Amino acid sequence: MDFGISEEQELLQETVRGFVTNECPATHLREVFDGESGHDPELWAGMLEMGLGGLTLSEDFGGAGLDILDLALVSEVLGEGAVPSPFFGHTVAGLALAWGGSDEQKASWLPRLASGDVVATAALAEAENRWQPEQWSLETDKGTLTGSKQFVTSADLADLLVVGISGGDLALVERSADGVDVTPVEGLDRTRRVAEVNFDSASCEILPGGNRVANRVRDAALILLAADSLGAAWNLIQMTIDYTGTRQQFGTNLTQFQAVKHQIANMAADIEQTRALCWYAAYAQDQLPDDAPHAAAVAKAHITDRAMEAARDAFELHGGIGFTWECDVQMWFKRCMFNRTVLGTPEIQRERSAALAGW
Amino acid sequence: MNLEYSEEYVAFRAEVREFLQGWPLTGDEAQLPVHEQEIRFRRRGIERGYVYRNFPRAYGGSEQTPDVLRERIIREEYAEASAPGDSAGQGPSMLAPTLLELGTEAQRERFIAPTLAGEISWCQGYSEPGAGSDLASLQTRAELQGDEWVINGHKIWTTTAHEADFMFGLFRTEPQAPKHAGISYLLVDMKAPGIEIRPLREMTGASMFNEVFFDNVRTPAENIVGKRGEGWQVSRATLKHERNLIGDPNFMRRAYLSLLQLARDTTRNGRPAIEDPSIRQELAQIEGFFMSLEYTGARLLTATARNEEAKVILPMMTMKLYGTDLRQRITRLALDLLENRSLIAPTEEEGSHGAPEGRPGTWTADYMSAIAISIAGGASNIQRNIIGERALGLPRDLRTPK
Numbered sequence: 182m183d184f185g186i187s188e189e190q191e192l193l194q195e196t197v198r199g200f201v202t203n204e205c206p207a208t209h210l211r212e213v214f215d216g217e218s219g220h221d222p223e224l225w226a227g228m229l230e231m232g233l234g235g236l237t238l239s240e241d242f243g244g245a246g247l248d249i250l251d252l253a254l255v256s257e258v259l260g261e262g263a264v265p266s267p268f269f270g271h272t273v274a275g276l277a278l279a280w281g282g283s284d285e286q287k288a289s290w291l292p293r294l295a296s297g298d299v300v301a302t303a304a305l306a307e308a309e310n311r312w313q314p315e316q317w318s319l320e321t322d323k324g325t326l327t328g329s330k331q332f333v334t335s336a337d338l339a340d341l342l343v344v345g346i347s348g349g350d351l352a353l354v355e356r357s358a359d360g361v362d363v364t365p366v367e368g369l370d371r372t373r374r375v376a377e378v379n380f381d382s383a384s385c386e387i388l389p390g391g392n393r394v395a396n397r398v399r400d401a402a403l404i405l406l407a408a409d410s411l412g413a414a415w416n417l418i419q420m421t422i423d424y425t426g427t428r429q430q431f432g433t434n435l436t437q438f439q440a441v442k443h444q445i446a447n448m449a450a451d452i453e454q455t456r457a458l459c460w461y462a463a464y465a466q467d468q469l470p471d472d473a474p475h476a477a478a479v480a481k482a483h484i485t486d487r488a489m490e491a492a493r494d495a496f497e498l499h500g501g502i503g504f505t506w507e508c509d510v511q512m513w514f515k516r517c518m519f520n521r522t523v524l525g526t527p528e529i530q531r532e533r534s535a536a537l538a539g540w
Numbered sequence: 541m542n543l544e545y546s547e548e549y550v551a552f553r554a555e556v557r558e559f560l561q562g563w564p565l566t567g568d569e570a571q572l573p574v575h576e577q578e579i580r581f582r583r584r585g586i587e588r589g590y591v592y593r594n595f596p597r598a599y600g601g602s603e604q605t606p607d608v609l610r611e612r613i614i615r616e617e618y619a620e621a622s623a624p625g626d627s628a629g630q631g632p633s634m635l636a637p638t639l640l641e642l643g644t645e646a647q648r649e650r651f652i653a654p655t656l657a658g659e660i661s662w663c664q665g666y667s668e669p670g671a672g673s674d675l676a677s678l679q680t681r682a683e684l685q686g687d688e689w690v691i692n693g694h695k696i697w698t699t700t701a702h703e704a705d706f707m708f709g710l711f712r713t714e715p716q717a718p719k720h721a722g723i724s725y726l727l728v729d730m731k732a733p734g735i736e737i738r739p740l741r742e743m744t745g746a747s748m749f750n751e752v753f754f755d756n757v758r759t760p761a762e763n764i765v766g767k768r769g770e771g772w773q774v775s776r777a778t779l780k781h782e783r784n785l786i787g788d789p790n791f792m793r794r795a796y797l798s799l800l801q802l803a804r805d806t807t808r809n810g811r812p813a814i815e816d817p818s819i820r821q822e823l824a825q826i827e828g829f830f831m832s833l834e835y836t837g838a839r840l841l842t843a844t845a846r847n848e849e850a851k852v853i854l855p856m857m858t859m860k861l862y863g864t865d866l867r868q869r870i871t872r873l874a875l876d877l878l879e880n881r882s883l884i885a886p887t888e889e890e891g892s893h894g895a896p897e898g899r900p901g902t903w904t905a906d907y908m909s910a911i912a913i914s915i916a917g918g919a920s921n922i923q924r925n926i927i928g929e930r931a932l933g934l935p936r937d938l939r940t941p942k
């Protein structure tokens with residue numbers, strides 16, 4: 182029994198953290214955030230160089246062969262930096278292929294995903310908040326796919342889409358295929374741009390193991406979002422400590438006021454206590470298949486919800502400036518909003534976790 | 541990370557479980573008074589090395605090599621069997637470790653073994669009417685006259701003072717010294733002449749705490765723990781043990797499971813309440829808090845085992861605040877489930893330690909007690925100060941100049 186992360190895992194986090202601090206400080210993040218594309222090719226190239234294109238993919242395919250727990254630890258650090266990149270969709274698509282693809286599909290795509298020669302993403306949501314595999318409705322007909330997907334992350338950058346279809350199946354579609362149309366949407370979180378993707382008899386390939394692994398892929402994605410929120414919330418707490426530690430009112434720093442100190446202490450208590458839940462839920466994906474779906478639903482609901490509360494407090498403690506576009510708080514605040522809603526709000530996840538617990 | 545127990549520990553768990561088949565006692569022993577049965581079974585646990593592992597054999601412990609995993613297994617199995625293991629009383633859990641750490645040899649020999657065995661019971665005399673959160677402002681005086689301390693003053697909120705044989709308490713012995721430096725930690729016989737105990741009645745209807753008045757009460761000079769004027773530091777050691785007690789996740793697990801049971805047993809619109817969408821939402825939210833706390837417990841355990849406590853300062857310091865808030869959430873939902881049944885006053889038994897689990901009155905009393913424990917042992921606002929100042933480096937409160 183050992184409930185803690187290893188030295189290697191700490192080192193992994195430190196390495197990614199060092200990279201994020203150097204290559205994506207808030208000043209730089211701001212440029213990308215306000216920029217047209219929301220993408221920084223150099224930043225993404227650096228992430229790929231660190232192996233973030235295929236962290237969990239097998240070493241046979243050029244991946245790092247790590248676990249979902251490692252992925253969660255990296256996701257946390259990317260949340261700390263609100264790092265804009267195709268990481269989320271690319272990772273989820275990679276897991277779908279690795280778990281549900283045929284040998285041929287894997288051999289053909291995974292090495293290029295790991296290297297980043299191919300950027301992939303996952304197209305899951307449909308109209309009316311239909312995120313879950315059992316709600317997917319797109320139909321295929323003789324190797325072609327028709328229908329529409331929403332809130333697809335980094336779709337404009339992607340070469341390959343893993344698409345959730347009816348029966349909880351997964352299909353592969355190349356972005357360059359005829360009948361694939363990507364329409365960027367003005368998304369709230371400018372660090373992860375989204376688009377609507379329409380398929381009109383676009384040629385597709387089914388992942389043979391798709392419907393067997395779709396839930397597992399979704400659960401891993403829930404962990405990624407929860408971990409990202411944990412990191413984002415910590416950064417908001419740190420920003421709030423820094424800001425209130427220098428902002429002067431009534432002749433002294435704001436942190437000198439107990440109401441402010443207590444609000445920050447509450448944020449820290451609330452968020453730090455969720456770290457162990459995040460670790461457990463990620464570890465369950467790797468080692469405890471029976472509890473994995475339930476743990477993922479609880480972690481996603483709880484952590485993204487608590488993080489949103491911390492973000493709300495961070496905003497409030499910045500005063501009027503916290504409401505401005507210019508203030509950095511919004512970049513993490515919106516990151517938290519995104520994580521909270523994508524793949525199902527806390528309410529949806531709580532209903533799922535209740536059902537999974539047999540309540 | 542690895543949540544599996546190795547073979548050695550699996551075998552150990554089986555061994556503990558088998559031993560616990562011996563509880564409750566049977567035959568002639570089952571006829572003994574409950575307290576006596578507990579003392580007997582505890583003694584057997586000590587012989588086996590399951591109980592009081594951190595105390596030397598010479599002082600009535602079982603003197604085992606520290607092993608947090610074995611300790612966890614023992615706690616879990618004893619909780620499951622509701623068997624008497626390490627006593628949660630203030631004597632065994634607070635005073636005995638303090639004496640072990642800071643007492644004289646004579647004090648250890650005299651007090652630790654009977655305290656662990658349950659033969660001497662204790663109460664904690666810290667708070668006074670004028671000294672609560674600002675404990676160091678306490679005024680109850682102890683003056684050394686010959687080879688005795690003579691005590692005058694007034695303690696309050698003293699839990700179980702009416703049952704205790706002894707008090708460990710804080711008294712002002714150096715009135716000229718600055719406030720923290722003028723306090724000593726003394727042990728006082730509760731049967732000593734001049735002590736008057738007045739029970740206080742809590743809002744639950746039960747009477748667990750008391751006022752204690754001292755009128756020229758005498759206690760031998762050697763009943764001081766640590767040096768004169770060092771009582772504050774000695775009490776910090778005790779308080780550390782108290783907070784550990786309040787943050788105990790085993791305790792929270794029982795409350796959480798009991799809440800789930802209540803939601804299953806209660807009916808709403810003709811169906812079990814656990815099927816009601818709004819109840820499910822609140823329960824699932826509580827589960828998020830509960831799992832966070834539970835795995836934070838595991839995280840702290842591992843950090844201790846790895847000798848990496850410095851890495852877990854923040855989760856450790858936030859445990860009491862988080863745990864007491866959660867307990868309030870749990871009991872509040874219980875009230876929602878009970879509806880009108882929560883309008884009936886709890887009985888005295890339901891408001892007291894060891895109340896029968898799951899009864900409406902126990903929940904109602906627990907709703908109130910949950911708020912009380914967020915005050916006891918350092919109120920929530922004081923916890924927030926500690927988290928802010930010691931874990932996050934925020935400035936200390938401004939003090940009003942005297």
Ligand SMILES: Cc1cc2nc3c(=O)[nH]c(=O)nc-3n(C[C@H](O)[C@H](O)[C@H](O)COP(=O)(O)OP(=O)(O)OC[C@H]3O[C@@H](n4cnc5c(N)ncnc54)[C@H](O)[C@@H]3O)c2cc1C
Binds near residue numbers: 697699700920
């Ligand atoms: C169930 C129970 C059992 C107890 N058992 C014992 C016992 O066995 N022995 C013993 O000695 N004592 C015991 N106590 C007393 C307990 O330690 C005190 O109640 C506690 O320390 C708070 O002191 P107080 O009651 O005087 O409240 P106060 O100190 O007057 O505090 C009142 C409120 O003001 C807030 N407050 C106080 N100071 C500050 C500050 N600086 N900043 C912000 N907020 C502040 C507190 O958070 C609290 O909410 C017990 C209390 C309870 C409720």
